[in-house]
Structures are given as structure tokens and as C-alpha cells.
Amino acid sequence: MAQQHSNTNTRNPTHRKVSQYFPYLRLLPIITGASWLTTLSTLFIYWLAQGRPRYPAQSNPYVAFISDIGAFILQPLFITGGTITAITLLGTILCVHVVFHWEYAIAKRAKSQRYKQVFSVLACIFQGVACPCQICLTIFDNKGYPRIHRMLLLGAFAGTALSAICTTVVFWGEMWREEQAKELQTRRQSVIASTTIFGIEFCMGVAFTTLLYLKFYRISGILEWVMAFLFTFYFWAFAGFLLLPAEEGGEGINEETPLLR
Template structure:
């Protein structure tokens, strides 16, 4: 029987954030390059000189936009589901209290909410369904923001229980800095959306690109399960570290 080396156990999980991030990043660049290659045309749904992502996505690249958004939504949701499962099964540092489990569950629900909003905003494009598109854009942004906030709170409590875990502190600060920046930029985007159209478009592209970095932080999280057997980091063993 073929034996898988211990160092490769559970290694396949890391491909979820990697592939998701590259699909999202590739989709954005394909849309941006297409708009520039066309000579920066003014789309029907476009208000300012700079096209929003949704303006490009409502035109000839709508199939690509829907596909990219769908893969990203599902992949982002799976990142949190897998991370939650690995902690539950003892392959990542576990939740030692009920509060961490609650925040983890809320983070997964936030990712599901944001993912649904992302898929729906790509289907209900801004050219044909302007009101619906903006509503689903809001759902996407709120869902991702809530997911990030709950995840950061979860990580905060976990790192207090495992002060020796340097990797966990790195993950906590990386997520906190990126998510905090995204939330600040999103607030600025909401203001400029109506007050300064072109500035809003630039912010939207910037936020979307930076979101890729947030997705990729889960690569760092999931790779920590490499070579860890099921139950090796269980809550029971962490409470009684002398158990072999």
C-alpha cells in the first residue's frame, strides 16, 4: 500500500486560497487590461471617466465576471470552513473556549453572506439591474467585513491561550492590518461612490486587488496543518500537554 509521507498530510488544503486568490486576481487584471486595450471606452452604465469593475463586468466580459466571482465566493467560503474543521479536528491550534467557536461560526456565516452577494452582484449587473446590483454589492462588502472582524476576534482569543505560537500572532496581525485597511478603504469608497465618481472607481479596483491578499492569508493558516495528524492538537491534549 502506498504510504504518504507524514510531512505531506493535509497539504492539499493550501491550494484552496492559492487557487481562489489567483482566479480573483486574474479576473480583475483580465477586465482591467481589456478596458485599457479597448481604448478606455465609456460603457453604458459608466458615469465618470474611469470604469468601475461592474461596468466592465456588465459588458462583453460578463461571463468571465460571473465565473470569476463564483469561484472566488466558493473558494473564500471554503477557506473558512476548512480552517474551522482543522481546528475542530486537532490539526490546527484548537478553540479552548466557547466564545472562539462562536466567532469562528459567525466568520463562516459572514463569508457565506459575502459570497452570495458576490455571485448575485455579478449576475444582476449594473447595466440592467442597477438597484439590485448595488444592494448585492453592499451585501458582499458587509459580509466580508463581518467575516474578517469575527475572524480577527477569534484569532485574538486563540493567541491569548497560546502565547508561544508565533505563527498565530503573525496570522492575527496580517489579517488585522489587511482587513483594517480594506474596511477603511471601503468606507472611503462608499463616500466617493456618489461624491467623486472617478476616485470611487480607483478605490474599487484597489480594494478588489487588496482583497486577494486577504484571501492568501489563509494559505499561511492552512499550511500550518502540514504534517499534523488528526487530534494531535486537540483541545483535550492542549489542556493536558504532558499527554503523548
């Protein structure tokens, strides 16, 4: 009895203390998506309002790429929006994985599986590599630094893609959970949504690269903008990853509390 009382006092207050910060953690992916959507919308609307001009060093004669528009008068906005998006996305990935393993330890009273720990670390490392690439991508524009811009673009996309794959591996089991708790259902839907969007983005990325190589500029230009806007929903999907299933964490509490009275 004393043992149970000791465990409850040491675990449950910590659970309550940490869980109160979860609503604030969920703001990270929301800020990421909002920042990216605002930046893209402003660039796109500006380009349309200017009569769809063709910028210097613009390789696509029909549709200006995002970096083409962001290389000129709107570059301060492009840099600011890209920096906020990159930093908050890195924070989101870090929180998603830390919360997952912390929650597992609280709910299961044990460490998560080793391979999940490894993939979580890899996901954070890959996103950590992508973050500075995403920021520098807005500074070293395609007009003045075409070679550096392409290298940064590769690093940003590769890092984000590998981080997404590792995150999917870690949360793969969440898609098949049958618990009826509202929080768990929301997380399951979020995992399915993010995985589906990532799969669509990957297929579109392959199509974009192929069409660009074959010089189908109009379609490839449209694809780039569609992919970019779709990423907004990928970012927002992570808000559901950061829902704490209180039923799991509190299950042991409900069973032990009557014994203490």
C-alpha cells in the same frame, strides 16, 4: 501505563491521518486569490487596451467600475471568476474554523472557549450569506439590474466584513503567542497580515463610499480597483491559518513514547 497506551493509539493515528490533508486545504485560499487576481487583471487590461471606454449606465465618467466592465463582452469571465472566488473563499473560511477547533482539541485535549465557537459559527454563516451574493453580483450587472446589483453588493461586502471580524475575534490570541515553532510563527504572521489588510480595506471602503457620495469620481474609481486587488493578498493570507503546528500535537507523543518501550 495501559491507559497511556490506549490514549496514544486512539489519538495519534487520527492526528497523523487528518494532518496529511492539510497541504491540500491550503490550496483553497491560494485558488481564491489566484482566481480573483486573474479575473481583475483581465478586466482591467481589457479596459485599458480598449482605450478606457465609457460603458452604458457607467456612473463614473473617469474610471469604469469593475461591474461596468464585467457587464458586457467579458461577463462570462466575470461570472466564472467570481463564482470560483466566492465558493473557494467560503470553503476557506469553513476549513479555517474547523481546523482551528480540531487542532485545539488535539493539542489541548479540551474544547475551545465557548465564545470562540460562537464566533466561528457566525463567521461561517456570514460568509455563507456573502457567497451567493458574490456569485449573483456578477450575473445581475449594474447595467440591467442596478437596484438588485446594489443590494447584492451590500450583502457581499457586509457578509464578508462581518465574517472577517468574527474570524479576527477567534484568532485574536494567535497574534500574541510567543511559541517559537515555525508553524506557529507563520500562523501568527498570517493572522497579523489578514487583520492589517482587513483594517486597511475597511478604512478605504469608508473613504470610497464618502468620495463617491461627494462625487469625487476619479479618486473613488481608483480606490475601488486598489481595494479589489488588495483583497487578493487578504485571501492568500489564509493559507497561513491552515498550517498545523505539529509540535503542539506531537508533544504528548514524544513524552509518552519512551514509556512504552
